[in-house]
Amino acid sequence: MNPDLQKLFPQLADVEREVMGEAREWGRQRLQERLQELARQHGEVFPPEAVQAAAARIAQRIGKDRTIG
Numbered sequence: 001m002n003p004d005l006q007k008l009f010p011q012l013a014d015v016e017r018e019v020m021g022e023a024r025e026w027g028r029q030r031l032q033e034r035l036q037e038l039a040r041q042h043g044e045v046f047p048p049e050a051v052q053a054a055a056a057r058i059a060q061r062i063g064k065d066r067t068i069g
Contacts, residue, residue, distance in 0.1 A: 035047075
């Protein structure tokens, strides 16, 4: 195929990659929305807060070298 035409008409594999990427992103967003709705219905938080992150915030509040109590 003429190089100029190749620039105008993407290869089938390129189009497929682009569309599959869009589909994955749409699916990820839809899953997130659905899980958020289920969490809201059950009075929970989504995404759930990581235990490690909560512990790190406590350590920052009280200081790394000190303990609670």
